[in-house]
Amino acid sequence: MSDSQSDADYFQEVVTEIELEARRRAATGEYPRELLRSLDEEFRRWIPDASLENGIEDTIRGIEAASYVDAAVPLESRSPVGSFTKWVVRRLTYFYHRHMAQQITALGIHITRPLRLIDASLKDINRRLSLVEDQLDVSAAARSELIASVSHLSASEGIEEILVKHFRGVSGRVLLGDLFEPSALNFLQNQGVDIYGVTPSGEAATAVDIQQAELIEHLDHLDNNALAGFILCGITDRGSLNEQLRALRLLLLRSRAGARAAIVVSKPEVLSSQLGPVAADLLQGRPLHSETWCYLLSRENASDITVSESSDSAFCLITATLP
Amino acid sequence: MRWKAIHQFVPMLADGDAIGGHVLWIRDHLRSRGCDSEIFVGEENSATSHESLSLQEAYHRIRSPIDDTLLIYHVAQASTCADFLASRQEPLALIFHNFTPPELLIRWDPDAAFEILNAQDQLTELVGKSLFAICDSEFNSRVLDGFGKVKSFVIPLPLREIERSDSSPEEPPIVLFVGRIAPNKGIHDLVACMAVLRQNLPDVRLRVVGTSTSDAYDVVLEELTASLDLTGVVTLTGWVNSDDLEREYQRASVFCTLSDHEGFGVPILEAMAYGVPVVAYDNSAIGDTVGDSGLLLNSKEPTVVASALDRVLSDKSLSDRLCRSGRQRSKLFSGERVAEALDRALSWSSTS
Numbered sequence: 001m002s003d004s005q006s007d008a009d010y011f012q013e014v015v016t017e018i019e020l021e022a023r024r025r026a027a028t029g030e031y032p033r034e035l036l037r038s039l040d041e042e043f044r045r046w047i048p049d050a051s052l053e054n055g056i057e058d059t060i061r062g063i064e065a066a067s068y069v070d071a072a073v074p075l076e077s078r079s080p081v082g083s084f085t086k087w088v089v090r091r092l093t094y095f096y097h098r099h100m101a102q103q104i105t106a107l108g109i110h111i112t113r114p115l116r117l118i119d120a121s122l123k124d125i126n127r128r129l130s131l132v133e134d135q136l137d138v139s140a141a142a143r144s145e146l147i148a149s150v151s152h153l154s155a156s157e158g159i160e161e162i163l164v165k166h167f168r169g170v171s172g173r174v175l176l177g178d179l180f181e182p183s184a185l186n187f188l189q190n191q192g193v194d195i196y197g198v199t200p201s202g203e204a205a206t207a208v209d210i211q212q213a214e215l216i217e218h219l220d221h222l223d224n225n226a227l228a229g230f231i232l233c234g235i236t237d238r239g240s241l242n243e244q245l246r247a248l249r250l251l252l253l254r255s256r257a258g259a260r261a262a263i264v265v266s267k268p269e270v271l272s273s274q275l276g277p278v279a280a281d282l283l284q285g286r287p288l289h290s291e292t293w294c295y296l297l298s299r300e301n302a303s304d305i306t307v308s309e310s311s312d313s314a315f316c317l318i319t320a321t322l323p
Numbered sequence: 324m325r326w327k328a329i330h331q332f333v334p335m336l337a338d339g340d341a342i343g344g345h346v347l348w349i350r351d352h353l354r355s356r357g358c359d360s361e362i363f364v365g366e367e368n369s370a371t372s373h374e375s376l377s378l379q380e381a382y383h384r385i386r387s388p389i390d391d392t393l394l395i396y397h398v399a400q401a402s403t404c405a406d407f408l409a410s411r412q413e414p415l416a417l418i419f420h421n422f423t424p425p426e427l428l429i430r431w432d433p434d435a436a437f438e439i440l441n442a443q444d445q446l447t448e449l450v451g452k453s454l455f456a457i458c459d460s461e462f463n464s465r466v467l468d469g470f471g472k473v474k475s476f477v478i479p480l481p482l483r484e485i486e487r488s489d490s491s492p493e494e495p496p497i498v499l500f501v502g503r504i505a506p507n508k509g510i511h512d513l514v515a516c517m518a519v520l521r522q523n524l525p526d527v528r529l530r531v532v533g534t535s536t537s538d539a540y541d542v543v544l545e546e547l548t549a550s551l552d553l554t555g556v557v558t559l560t561g562w563v564n565s566d567d568l569e570r571e572y573q574r575a576s577v578f579c580t581l582s583d584h585e586g587f588g589v590p591i592l593e594a595m596a597y598g599v600p601v602v603a604y605d606n607s608a609i610g611d612t613v614g615d616s617g618l619l620l621n622s623k624e625p626t627v628v629a630s631a632l633d634r635v636l637s638d639k640s641l642s643d644r645l646c647r648s649g650r651q652r653s654k655l656f657s658g659e660r661v662a663e664a665l666d667r668a669l670s671w672s673s674t675s
Contacts, residue, residue: 007648008615014634014641015618022630031519031626039515039625042550046543 029301034323037253038224060115063108069101158311160184163231163262164191166319170228170260175251177215178234185210194228216243219250227251229260236265236293238285245296252300255322261302263293263318270314290316325673327391328359330381334402336362338370339565341589342399342420345480347374349395352662359387365402378407389413393454393672398422398446401438405445409452416672417449417456417473421463421586421608427507432537446470455672457665459587462608466586474675476668479612480589481661482653485569485596492576492599495526496636499575499599501568501590502582504535504544504559509581509604511547512623516581518551519629524636527556532571534562572597577635577642580604581623588612592656595649600642602631616652617645 025031073090077083090097167174167188176185177198185197189209197210198218211218215235230251236244248263255261266287272280290307293316297305302320309316331350337343346362353360361384362375376384385392392413396404399420408415422443425436450456450471457478458464464475498517502508510531517529535541541559548557563571572578578594581604591612594601601617603609613619618631635642 005615007644010644011615011618011648015620015631018618018631018634019621019627021634022624022626025630026626031522031629035518035522036625039518039551042547043511043515043543045550046546 029323032323033300034252034257037249041224041253060112060119063112063115069104071097071101073097159264159308159315159317160187162308162317162319163188164193166260166262167193167195167229170194172228172256173226174229174231174260175227176231176233177218179210180234182210184231195231216247216250219247219254222250222254224253225256227255227259229262230255231262231264233264235285236263237271237287238283240285241288243285244288248296252322257323259322261297261318261320261322263297265290265293265316265318266314267309267316274314290318293318325391326358326393326669328385328387329353329393329395329669330359330361330363330385331395331397332363332365332378332381332402332404332408333375333397334364334400334404335366335368336364336371336375337368339562341480341587342397343371344483344589345418346397348481348658349665352665356666363404365404365407378403381407385413393669396449398442398449401441401445405442405449409445409448414454414672415449415452417446417453417467419446419456419458419463419467419475419586421459421466421584423505423507423584427583428505431506431539435536443470454675455668457668460608460611462611463586476664476671478661478664478668479656480587481658482589482592482596482656484658485593485653490573493574495528496524496576497574498527498529498632499532499571499578499594500529500580501532501571501578501593502580503533504531504540505537506540507583509583509623510540510544512581512604512625512628513579514544514547514551514553514557515625516579516623516628516632517553517556519625520632521553521556522629523633527632527636529553529557530571530575531557531559532563532568533560535559569597572599575599577602577632579628579632580609581628582609583607585609585612591617592653596653598646598650600635600645601649602628602635604628614652616648 022031026033026036071094073086075083075086075090077086163184164187168191170193172194174188174193174195175198176188176195179185179197179199180201182197185195188195195209198213198215199210200212200214232247232251235247239247251261268287268289271287275283294305294307297318297320301323303323305318305320307316307318331346333342333346336346350360350362363378363381363384364371364375365378367375367377385394389412393416394408394411394413395416395418396408397418397420399422422439423435425439428436428439447470450467450473453473456467456473456475458467458475459478459480461477464477467473467475498513498520500508500510500513504510513529513531517527520527544557544559548554560567560571572594575594575597576599578591578599579602580588580591582588583604584607587608588603591601591603591609595616601613603613603617603619604623605613605619605621610619618635620627620631635645
């Protein structure tokens with residue numbers, strides 16, 4: 001075997017070992033999961049977004065700016081004679097330069113006008129497409145009605161004491177979302193928890209500490225390490241699997257080390273029996289089992305993971321402490 | 324060889340970059356063989372104006388009979404040279420350095436992306452009238468096939484002479500990247516890897532040596548570095564002269580590239596020649612360049628790259644073997660070997 005071949009085999013073996021080692025380090029937390037998550041998020045935050053749309057706008061503006069020609073040539077010169085000479089030349093040739101400049105500027109306008117029309121037309125098509133998409137979603141109205149019929153977390157579910165105990169002594173803001181009625185929030189506030197709510201419903205946004213927004217959208221705009229804890233609910237019953245996982249991922253990212261986590265989720269079998277077959281079929285989302293949430297939290301190296309049930313056995317509360 | 328004059332055309336003759344060095348090397352080689360040879364540029368550069376002539380001067384300067392004159396065009400970006408050459412009667416050869424794919428640029432620099440599309444159109448037109456082409460790598464040769472049928476030779480860029488140094492890399496360790504600071508070079512991936520690598524090697528540093536080509540990307544790198552708490556860990560040196568470049572290679576513990584697209588990789592070979600172990604993300608022509616003498620990664624996931632760099636920095640026997648193997652490989656790209664290959668291609672063209 002030649003040196004080169006033996007090197008090639010050895011280096012290939014090393015690469016295989018490296019890949020296994022990388023997986024091991026990620027799995028054991030030697031490479032912290034919150035760091036790996038933050039790398040994705042950080043780059044997504046800084047990369048230019050909506051590049052195509054901005055690109056068209058910027059390009060048109062660039063053409064417009066570049067096509068404007070100023071016929072008034074600058075007169076500055078290091079010597080007064082130079083400046084005077086330039087002034088004379090400018091006076092003598094101004095009629096000519098202005099004529100040329102007007103033609104070039106007019107050309108620029110003629111070029112950018114159709115581009116702007118195309119741009120406007122594309123935006124109009126996009127707008128109409130989104131309207132059509134809404135119309136095509138034939139079950140949207142039915143789903144809204146069904147969502148309204150799903151029961152929500154309130155302070156009367158018998159889990160409030162556990163929440164109070166879990167968040168007692170936490171220094172910093174705790175987020176509760178999705179929030180559909182304020183009793184749980186009020187209860188925790190009265191117990192000294194610095195908590196605020198996020199709700200997609202305008203009706204529920206009744207207090208200063210309740211912000212009306214989609215939970216994921218709100219989390220998208222929050223700074224990393226802004227939260228001392230969170231209570232995730234609502235979306236856990238109705239959101240698609242992707243929405244639920246995205247919400248958890250963002251909450252983990254926005255929570256500081258040692259933050260307290262709580263997840264309230266309907267028991268799938270109980271919710272299913274409450275909803276009946278029609279709603280179960282038409283709702284896009286479904287609650288995950290408490291075991292799944294425990295698995296997801298343990299995968300993030302959360303500790304003290306505990307599952308409790310509400311007094312009517314309809315909800316599960318999963319509490320944990322983040323690494 | 325029947326060519327009495329072989330003139331090169333290049334969009335712009337940059338000072339100190341791989342293509343600029345290649346153009347000058349070919350001219351000197353041709354002149355040493357008694358051939359009349361000039362460099363004509365589409366866009367003048369004050370730093371290299373003493374080495375080149377403008378395109379307008381080509382009309383007066385190219386006087387040899389058509390059959391004795393070969394024109395060579397270095398293809399890397401759109402240029403007025405292409406229009407000039409399309410109108411000429413002399414035999415034409417292409418040296419294809421490849422283009423950055425527009426899709427890698429459009430998000431960051433739409434103007435540059437559109438320029439690449441123009442360059443692709445120009446290449447399509449020129450391939451048809453070319454006698455032959457020289458490609459830096461097998462990868463480039465395959466890409467060129469997509470633009471039309473032309474006889475092509477794979478001849479790498481020559482590696483400048485590098486004197487072996489016995490200096491040891493610095494402590495704490497330095498990860499080095501040399502090349503343009505552009506989004507397609509994956510500098511942001513390297514920055515991300517540093518955040519992970521520092522979990523095990525808190526003192527490690529990254530030095531990125533090269534000229535920036537995108538303001539938007541510079542801002543992202545700056546923000547990313549700050550938000551990952553890597554200020555002071557990651558250094559972008561900007562353009563450096565050849566002495567400083569040599570010092571950067573000598574200080575480095577490992578060279579790492581996570582570029583998404585390379586037609587060839589001169590800095591990889593330079594690192595090898597300086598005895599710096601190479602870790603690279605395997606894509607485009609990177610594999611052709613690294614050969615069997617570096618760690619070629621199938622993924623540029625931060626965990627994988629960080630583990631690879633950690634391994635090289637902590638496993639002396641692996642590091643030594645990479646150094647030795649790299650030095651051996653770099654010899655394959657010596658000026659003499661490349662000159663022989665170039666002469667063979669020119670001889671073929673003079674008889675065809």
